[in-house]
Amino acid sequence: SAVISQKPSRDICQRGTSLTIQCQVDSQVTMMFWYRQQPGQSLTLIATANQGSEATYESGFVIDKFPISRPNLTFSTLTVSNMSPEDSSIYLCSVGRPGQAVADTQYFGPGTRLTVL
Amino acid sequence: AQTVTQSQPEMSVQEAETVTLSCTYDTSENNYYLFWYKQPPSRQMILVIRQEAYKQQNATENRFSVNFQKAAKSFSLKISDSQLGDTAMYFCALMEYGNKLVFGAGTILRVKS
Numbered sequence: 356s357a358v359i360s361q362k363p364s365r366d367i368c369q370r371g372t373s374l375t376i377q378c379q380v381d382s383q384v385t386m387m388f389w390y391r392q393q394p395g396q397s398l399t400l401i402a403t404a405n406q407g408s409e410a411t412y413e414s415g416f417v418i419d420k421f422p423i424s425r426p427n428l429t430f431s432t433l434t435v436s437n438m439s440p441e442d443s444s445i446y447l448c449s450v451g452r453p454g455q456a457v458a459d460t461q462y463f464g465p466g467t468r469l470t471v472l
Numbered sequence: 473a474q475t476v477t478q479s480q481p482e483m484s485v486q487e488a489e490t491v492t493l494s495c496t497y498d499t500s501e502n503n504y505y506l507f508w509y510k511q512p513p514s515r516q517m518i519l520v521i522r523q524e525a526y527k528q529q530n531a532t533e534n535r536f537s538v539n540f541q542k543a544a545k546s547f548s549l550k551i552s553d554s555q556l557g558d559t560a561m562y563f564c565a566l567m568e569y570g571n572k573l574v575f576g577a578g579t580i581l582r583v584k585s
Binding site for chain 1: 507509514516518519563567570572576
C-alpha cells in the first residue's frame with residue numbers, strides 16, 4: 356500500500372471563495388481519484404486524475420467547479436470553486452497500488468473536512 | 473450500471489461476539505473486485521478486506537472474513553471476536569477492473585462492552 360497525506364485536514368470557508376486541497380503520496384502511482392462524502396452519506400467519485408492527461412469527471416461534476424491538477428506521479432490537487440454551503444463535505448483522495456498501470460485496489464487519504472458558511 | 477446495496481443501516485454486537493454485515497451488488501462484468509472499508513469517527517477510510525471475483529476462495533484477514541456468493545451477487549463480512557475498536561461505519565464497495573469504486577450506503581457497527 357501507499358502512505359497518503361492530505362492538506363488541509365479541515366477548513367471553514369466563506370461562500371463564494373475557493374479552496375485547494377492537496378494530496379501527496381509516498382510512492383509513484385498511475386491512478387488517483389477524488390471522492391466527496393456529504394454529511395451522513397456514502398462516498399461519490401468526483402473525478403479520476405491520471406498523470407499527463409486531463410481528469411475524467413463523473414456525471415454531475417464539472418471542471419469549472421472542481422478543477423484538478425496532476426503534475427506528477429505523487430501529487431494531485433482538487434479545487435472547490437465558488438463554494439456554497441452545499442459543498443460542505445469530506446473530500447478524500449485515493450490511489451491505486453504503486454507500480455500498477457490500472458487500479459485493482461484503492462487506498463484512501465485521511466480526508467479534508469470542509470465547512471462552508 | 474454498478475450498484476451496491478447494504479440493507480442494514482445499523483448493527484450492534486457484544487464484545488468478543490461474532491457479527492455479519494450484509495452486502496449485495498450488481499454488475500454486468502465478469503472481472504471485478506469487492507471490498508469492505510471501515511471508517512471510524514476519525515473519517516479515515518481503511519481497507520479491511522478485498523475479494524477478486526474470479527477467485528472462489530473466500531478472503532480472510534485475521535478476524536475478518538467474507539462469504540462471497542458470486543451467483544447470488546452477495547458479499548457479506550464476518551467479524552469474529554469483536555473488539556471495541558471495530559466500532560465504525562463499514563462500507564461495501566465494488567470496482568470493475570481499472571474503474572471507479574461504487575459504494576453502498578454503509579452500516580454503522582457498534583461494539584458494546
